[in-house]
Amino acid sequence: MSAAEAAPDRYAVMGNPVAHSKSPRIHGMFAEQSGEHMVYEKILVAEDGFAEAVAEFEAAGGMGLNVTVPFKGDAWALADSLSERAERARAVNTLIISDAGLYGDNTDGIGLVRDLRDNHGVPLAGARVLIVGAGGAARGALPSLLEEGPAALHIANRTADKAEQLAAAFADAGTVTGGGYDALTGGFEVVINATSAGLHGELPPLPDDLLAEGAACYDMVYADEPTAFVRWGRDHGAALAVDGLGMLVEQAAESFFLWRGKRPETAPVIRALRPA
Known part of the structure; x- marks a missing residue:
C-alpha cells in the first residue's frame, strides 16, 4: 500500500x-x-x-x-x-x-516568546516584564519567558499570596517577584495579560502609569475584536498592543x-x- x-x-x-x-x-x-x-x-x-x-x-x-x-x-x-x-x-x-x-x-511558553520576539520584534532579554494573573496560563509561560533573560519579571494577581507563591517557585530561574494589584507601580516594558477576564470585557485594576515608554501589551487570549486589555494598552500609549492569535499558531x-x-x-x- x-x-x-x-x-x-x-x-x-x-x-x-x-x-x-x-x-x-x-x-x-x-x-x-x-x-x-x-x-x-x-x-x-x-x-x-x-x-x-x-x-x-x-x-x-x-x-x-x-x-x-x-x-x-x-x-x-x-x-x-x-x-x-x-x-x-x-x-x-x-x-x-x-x-x-x-x-x-x-509549547505555550515558547509560542508566546516566538510571537513576541520573532513576529513582533519585542526584546525580552533585559526587559522589565509584568505578568497579570497567577493561574495556569501564567505558570505555563514562565519557563520560556525566563529563559529569555528579562532584567526582572513581576507577577501581579488579585490574590497577592498566589502571585508570591508562583514567584517563589521560579526564583531559581531569574529575578521573579509577586504581589497584589494594589502594589503595582509603573515602568514595565512588556505587560502580558494571563487572565481570561478580557474575553468577558473585563480588566484587572491596572494603574495608568504602568507602561514604560515604547512598551508592549500582549493579551494571551484572542478574539475577533480587540480584547479589553488590547484596547487598554492602546489607550495608555503602548507602542504595541496585540492579542494571542500569534501565540496560538x-x-x-x-x-x-x-x-x-x-x-x-x-x-x-x-x-x-x-x-x-
Missing part, C-alpha cells in the same frame, strides 16, 4: 469546551504546507473523562494530542515522561503517543514539530486566521 493509500496519521485536540478551537484549521494548513499525511480533529471530553478519552484515542491508533482547558493539569499527571518545561509548568498541552508511553510537553507549530519533525511557516497561517 502506498503512503497516499495508507490511512492518515491521527491527531486531535481535547478540551471542554472545544467547539471554538482553531487548532484543526491550523494543523490542516501546516500539513498542507509540509505534505504530511495526517488528520486532526477536535474531541469534546467530559470533565471527569480525560484519562479514558486519551486511552480510547491511543487504542484507536492516535499519535498525538493537544490539550486545552481544563485538562492541562490532568495531562501533566497522566504523562509517563515530561519535558523540563512541562515539569516546571506543571501543565501539558502536547502529548506524543509512542511505544514508550505518553510524553508530555508544554506558534505553540501549534512547536507541537507539529514535536510530532512530525518539520517546522511549518507560521506567518501565512496567522494572516489566514486574522479577521480582515
Whole structure:
C-alpha cells in the first residue's frame, strides 16, 4: 500500500469546551504546507473523562494530542515522561503517543516568546516584564519567558499570596517577584495579560502609569475584536498592543514539530486566521 493509500496519521485536540478551537484549521494548513499525511480533529471530553478519552484515542491508533482547558493539569499527571518545561509548568498541552508511553510537553511558553520576539520584534532579554494573573496560563509561560533573560519579571494577581507563591517557585530561574494589584507601580516594558477576564470585557485594576515608554501589551487570549486589555494598552500609549492569535499558531507549530519533525511557516497561517 502506498503512503497516499495508507490511512492518515491521527491527531486531535481535547478540551471542554472545544467547539471554538482553531487548532484543526491550523494543523490542516501546516500539513498542507509540509505534505504530511495526517488528520486532526477536535474531541469534546467530559470533565471527569480525560484519562479514558486519551486511552480510547491511543487504542484507536492516535499519535498525538493537544490539550486545552481544563485538562492541562490532568495531562501533566497522566504523562509517563515530561519535558523540563512541562515539569516546571506543571501543565501539558502536547502529548506524543509512542511505544514508550505518553510524553508530555508544554509549547505555550515558547509560542508566546516566538510571537513576541520573532513576529513582533519585542526584546525580552533585559526587559522589565509584568505578568497579570497567577493561574495556569501564567505558570505555563514562565519557563520560556525566563529563559529569555528579562532584567526582572513581576507577577501581579488579585490574590497577592498566589502571585508570591508562583514567584517563589521560579526564583531559581531569574529575578521573579509577586504581589497584589494594589502594589503595582509603573515602568514595565512588556505587560502580558494571563487572565481570561478580557474575553468577558473585563480588566484587572491596572494603574495608568504602568507602561514604560515604547512598551508592549500582549493579551494571551484572542478574539475577533480587540480584547479589553488590547484596547487598554492602546489607550495608555503602548507602542504595541496585540492579542494571542500569534501565540496560538506558534505553540501549534512547536507541537507539529514535536510530532512530525518539520517546522511549518507560521506567518501565512496567522494572516489566514486574522479577521480582515
